[in-house]
Amino acid sequence: MQDNLKKTLNYTTIKLTAWYLAIIMTMSIIFSFAIFQISSSEMEMRLSDYSNNLLSYIRVENYDLSNSLSERIEAYKRQLILVLIYLNIAILGAGGLTSFWFAKRILKPIEEAHIAQGRFISDASHELRTPLASMQAEIEVILRDKNATKADLIETLDSNLEEVKKLTNLSSLLLNLSKLSTNGSLKKEKTDIVEIINQAISSQKKLSDRIEVSYPKEDIKAITNKDALIQIISIITDNALKYSKPNSKIKISLTKTKNVPFNISISNQGIGIKEDQIPYIFNRFYQASNSRTTSIKGKGYGLGLSIAKELADKLNLEILVTSKINQTTIFSIISHNKS
Missing domain, CATH: 3.30.565.10 (Histidine kinase-like ATPase, C-terminal domain)
Structure with missing residues (x-):
C-alpha cells in the first residue's frame, strides 16, 4: 500500500512539476518574443534616425549606408536571440527546480494525511481484532468442553460482554474522532x-x-x-x-x-x-x-x-x-x- 502511494505521489509530483514548468516557460517565451520585437524595433528606429542625421552632414561616394545599417541590425538581432536563448535555458533550469520544490511542498500534506490515514486504519483494525480474537477463543474453548457447567458458561458470557463493551467504546471514540475531523469550528x-x-x-x-x-x-x-x-x-x-x-x-x-x-x-x-x-x-x-x-x-x-x-x-x-x-x-x- 505504501509503495503504491509512493509511486502515485512521485508520478503526481512529476506531473505537477511539468505543468508548473510549462506555465513558466510559456510565459518566458511570450515575454522573450515581446522583448525581441520591442528591442528590434527600437534598434531599427535608432539606427535609421542615426543614418538619416549622418547623411544630412556628410556625403560618402560609393558607400551603401543602407547595407551597413541592415548588417548591424541583423547582427544585433542575432546577439539578442542568443541572449534570450541563454536566458530561457537558465529559466528552464531554475524553473524546473523551483517547480519541483513547490510540487513537493503542496503534496506533502496530502502524503502525510495518507500515511496518517493508513496508520490509523491499521491501528484501528488491530484494536478491533484483539477483543474479537479473545471472544472467539473463549467461545471455541467452551464449545469444545463437553463438561462445561452453567457457571463456566456464565463466566464466558461475562467475559464476552466485557469485550463487547470495549468494542462499543472503541467505535464511539472512532466516531467522535471522525466527527471532529470533518466538523468546523465549535459554537462558543x-x-x-x-x-x-x-x-x-x-x-x-x-x-x-x-x-x-x-x-x-x-x-x-x-x-x-x-x-x-x-x-x-x-x-x-x-x-x-x-x-x-x-x-x-x-x-x-x-x-x-x-x-x-x-x-x-x-x-x-x-x-x-x-x-x-x-x-x-x-x-x-x-x-x-x-x-x-x-x-x-x-x-x-x-x-x-x-x-x-x-x-x-x-x-x-x-x-x-x-x-x-x-x-x-x-x-x-x-x-x-x-x-
Whole structure:
C-alpha cells in the first residue's frame, strides 16, 4: 500500500512539476518574443534616425549606408536571440527546480494525511481484532468442553460482554474522532467554568470521591464551548484516575490571571510519563511504554487524549503536560481567549 502511494505521489509530483514548468516557460517565451520585437524595433528606429542625421552632414561616394545599417541590425538581432536563448535555458533550469520544490511542498500534506490515514486504519483494525480474537477463543474453548457447567458458561458470557463493551467504546471514540475531523469550528458562549468542572467530575460516578477540587473565591466565566470543555476535562480526569496509585487523590485546581482567562490543572500520583514520550501522547492509538507494561484494568485505546487535543485546538486551548516518573503528572488546560 505504501509503495503504491509512493509511486502515485512521485508520478503526481512529476506531473505537477511539468505543468508548473510549462506555465513558466510559456510565459518566458511570450515575454522573450515581446522583448525581441520591442528591442528590434527600437534598434531599427535608432539606427535609421542615426543614418538619416549622418547623411544630412556628410556625403560618402560609393558607400551603401543602407547595407551597413541592415548588417548591424541583423547582427544585433542575432546577439539578442542568443541572449534570450541563454536566458530561457537558465529559466528552464531554475524553473524546473523551483517547480519541483513547490510540487513537493503542496503534496506533502496530502502524503502525510495518507500515511496518517493508513496508520490509523491499521491501528484501528488491530484494536478491533484483539477483543474479537479473545471472544472467539473463549467461545471455541467452551464449545469444545463437553463438561462445561452453567457457571463456566456464565463466566464466558461475562467475559464476552466485557469485550463487547470495549468494542462499543472503541467505535464511539472512532466516531467522535471522525466527527471532529470533518466538523468546523465549535459554537462558543460565555460559560461558568466552575459549573463545567463540576459536571465533568460528576461523570466519573463511583470514582468522584477520589477527586479533590480547589476553586478561587471569585467567579470565573469565559467564552468557550461547554460540552467540548466538559469532554476534555472528563478525558484527562479519567486518564488521571486510571494511571494513578490505588486510592490516591486526583487534584483539580482552577486559577486565572490577567492574560489567562482560566487555567484548569489536573494532577495525579502515579506511574508518570517519560519526558521523551510527552510530545506523542496526543497521537491516535499512542500509549506510553510504561502504561503498556503496567497492568491496569480498563486501560484505554490511546484515543481519549487525541480527542481532547482536537477539541482543545478547536477551542483555542493549550494543553501542557509535566510529569515525573512514579511521582506526579500534571495536565494544564490553558485558555488564551479573551473574555
